Amino acid sequence: MALPRTTLEQWVVLQTVIEQGSYAQAAQVLNRSQSSVSYALSGLQERLGLSLLEIHGRKAVLTEQGRALLVQASPLITAFLQLEHRAAGLKGGVRTELSLVVDSVFPKNRLFRALKVFQQLFPDTRVHLTEILRGESIEQLNERSADLYITTLAPENAIHGRFLLDVDFVPVAKSDHALLQLPVPLTAQDLARFPLISVADRPMPRTDNHASGTIANWTFTTVGAAMEAIAVGVGYGWLPLESVQSALDSGQLSRLALSARTVRQTALYMMLDNESERFDQTVSALAKSIVAECGLLP
The missing domain is CATH 3.40.190.10 (Periplasmic binding protein-like II)
Structure with missing residues (x-):
């Protein structure tokens, strides 16, 4: 692999001249003499065999070729500066x-x-x-x-x-769910008539002797999926209060008034x-x- 004919330093100087508008301003930003800035740019153009800059009045502007090349070089400059920043972090014990x-x-x-x-x-x-x-x-x-x-x-x-912290779980259902039409407080017998939506990392054990007339509960592997199922009226469930607060505030979901405790904590x-x-x-x-x-x- 051949070594590059130009240096990153030369491209940084070019970028700074364009950003600042003149050799003098770029020299001040880079903490260099104006002659060293001019030397770096002359060397860059000479090695490429292209004219990259033009002087309009007192302002340095890119030629068409210079503009095309600097667009390609700018991400490389940024990536190299990030590389050096990461190296400094590694030296200081910062994990990547x-x-x-x-x-x-x-x-x-x-x-x-x-x-x-x-x-x-x-x-x-x-x-x-x-x-x-x-x-x-x-x-x-x-x-x-x-x-x-x-x-x-x-x-x-x-x-x-x-x-x-303690995560508060509250019983909720869609605001027009049949549970919310029943007299309160709701009993365990009331809840047993409707599917319980719960979050679990694995399906419930399968059984082939499911009793006739009993309600099948549903499980989901994410809180978000369980909440969406409840929001469309599939059933009711206990969900984290902070997760459902906006849906409660908007009226999409409603809390259930139970005869037993209405907040569980984890x-x-x-x-x-x-x-x-x-x-x-x-x-x-x-x-x-x-x-x-x-x-x-x-």
């Missing part, structure tokens, strides 16, 4: 990629606000996000080899995580190893952004 595993019921608005804050701090770090459903054991979570987890934990395992925890939190500034920054969005002190 993080893996995040999040329970699907964790409020999306909080999650994405936290990720936005993290992105502003570490723009060159890529985040790989995997959503899971409740019920994975610590052993199953460890098999995913993520840097940070937001998940439910069994009471005996809660000591391994940091509490983030606690979510953050898990990461102590070494990452203490010594990995990238993981630590992401953890702090999430904790802040949950209204907790660092």
